[in-house]
Amino acid sequence: MRLQRIVGEDRAIRTNIYLRNALLGTAWSSRLEFPPGFQFGAATSSYQIEGGWDADGKGPSIWDRLFHSAANSGYFNQTGDVAADSYHQWRQDVKAAADMGLDFYRFSISWPRILPTGRTNVVSPAGVRYYSQLIDVLLAAGIKPVVTLYHFELPVTIQDLGGWTNPLIVDLFGEYARLVYSLYADRVDTWITINEGIVICDLTYNFGQFAPQIKEPTFAPFLCNKHVMLAHAKAYRIYDEEFRAKCGGKVSIANNLLWVEPVTPDDLELAELGRQHSIGRFSHPIFSKEGGWPPTTEKLMRAVSRREGYSQSRLPAFTDEEKKFVQGTADFFSLNHYTTSMIRPARAGEAPGTWFINGSAELNAVLEHPPGSTYGALDIMPIYPPGFRRLLNWVRQQYGDVEVFVSENGLATSGTNLEDHIRVDYLTRYMEQVLLAMEDGVRVTGYTVWSLIDNFEWFDGYNTKFGLYEVDFEDPARSRRPRLSAHHYACVIKHRRLKYPESCVQERRNGRR
Template identity: 55%
Template sequence: MLTRTVTLSFLLCTVCGKNLTFPAGFKFGAATSAYQIEGGWNSDGKGVNVWDVFVHHHPEMTADHSSGDVACDSYNLWEEDVRIATELGLDFYRFSISWSRILPTGLSNRVNEAGVKYYNNLIDSLLDRGIEPIITLFDFDLPKKIQDLGGWTNPLIADWFANYARIVFTLYADRVRTWITINEPATICDFAYNTGTVPPRVHDPYVAPYLCNKHVLVAHAKAWRIYDEQFKPLYGGRVSIANNLMWMEAKTKDQESLAELTRQNMVGRYSHPIYSATGGWPPGLEALLAENSKKEGYKKSRLPAFTEQELALVKGSYDFYAFNYYSSRLVRQTRPGESSGVWFLDGAPELKVKLDVDRNWPMGAFKDLPVVRVH
């Protein structure tokens, strides 16, 4: 059963026997995801999302057959959330908005006023307690209607997401200054389609992750441009996308180029088009995919090209670099019969790499994520 808790990740305060202090201006906060805490899955006009469908039709896919139908019941107990955040002394609280709670079909034809009120109450209460609200527009819970139309593999999703973003900015940008458009796109695209074990339950590591990747970037960029042109002049806020990453270190010196390609695959595909001076895909990975696609008989690369207009749209669509950092891995070439050892490469045909863990790394509470500092 899901329990009502707030989890914080703190940095280690002692390294090599030395006491460290946080710099002036460092902010502590907590982050949550709508599906994981809100509950109220069909309350007050909320539409159905892909996780609602997934857990109802496939309860065996969760460890204890639980669901997010009630979860922490934050839809009804949001005042308790704010009380806990205040008690913890948080500087900020980052939460995601349920797309289908604001737009029940995912499309902009109908706005659910009860959903609008829920987030208004939460934002105002946080501000009253001196806690900065930070909003994530999308955190895995795609409206069912949008998924029925192809989800992140349909290029039209960029416009649907942009319409949703404009509505949310209009509702809350007067009080919210920091925004994340899309959380952990590598999980949305690579984990989902490489494994097929989570919504939309499609297993296709060859084509789907790369379509999803491009459309996520275009959707993010369209939302960023809307804010930059229409709302930043009024409110002066900032917007970006939040990547998730592991640091990939070569296990031996002769694996350096392989480690770089692995970094490009997990981080570069979601960062280079936005943050680089040239835009577009990471060149090394783009060349590898083009070569592999040709060998496999495809007429074009499975990594879809950006048009000149799309390249310009995506490049520079950021106000800061945001990432969720979990752990590190050592990269080497796979041996016959080996799998990669990590979800974002499992089933992916491009890189025949094995990701190892150093036995000397301390293990955290989650066995797959050893505690490793970034060098």
């Protein structure tokens, strides 16, 4: 039954080579090798590692305000005030990246650290210097900086104007992007404008937990969605028109792609609608030939809005000019992926929940975990590697032979444990799926582990660990130590193979690289 369900899942994907290899993803790639030029890296985000929340004149972000307020519902009221103290200990991060032999390090810039007021009227020399030093030392170590302009860290001054639900943010983000390009584009050639619009919009406003803790699931997620697309396009156009000729870099947007499969063969159409409703809303306007929202999503939202008594769709339309402005504004497809869900219609009397974690109110659907899944520390992220391959093939089927860059993939653990065999297994199995997808014809050029070091994991605080390197949060110096997964990843990078000499990890433990 399981085989029949997957075979029938998508006719375009069904014909791919992986159905002749191993549907369940248990067989190794025939080569086990990554091709020449394939890039390996790791990632972090500013609020989660930097600390120095008010150092050297930094302005407050929406997360600073939330975790300093009475509404702080985080893990034992922990905050990111110090985090891994990368504002002061950033050289330790560079050393960790260099010791593993990373090709690149993806990090984000804190908007209020560069612009304390959120606007370009005040530029922080200390903030500018911090990122400039980090970039220079990375380059000196032979590590390419991959820079994210926005990773959830909005200045409170802009949030107080409505944040991502105010169309003004399109121009404000453009001003910020132009300034950052002018400071660093001579040394940075790969840019991510915005990280995970589905988190910024859907997760934030549907649940009301993430900063700025506003719950308004009717209009806010879709206003935010449109403004994220326009703000990204604004930043892309600025780079394209003012910096590309001189700097020759690439720009994209990183979307979180939850792979969705049908619970039964009857749910095939619903599964595809679910993909378009989550992935498509943040990808179709950029990567499709026609631009704008996915047609099935537009149709769905018109029907839902009409039933609810609204004269217009809750999904705000793009004008023809806006469609053209957004269309084509990415030089590669940047995706974050962690997990897979199964989708089915909500039953009579069953609440569908909201999209991203529980299901979708608009789709009247419920998400379930794949049968037989295993888990790390987060039960919202079942481990299901085959979904990654199917997702990568779906991206190619939807958007053509686009360059794909995996900008995040990783597993959460908890507690103090340097022997993280479960993370080694996760990374190996998910990288295997990348190789298999590449054999299918998907043009994947890079892979990024989330995360380089342990960080402040939002409302899980310091309890949840994603790091290849453990951070001692009791040590004032926030010392870093490599986990087994760091040694494993370093050996994969060194040999460019998933299977490498058994002596490699032991040599690294003994201090030999």
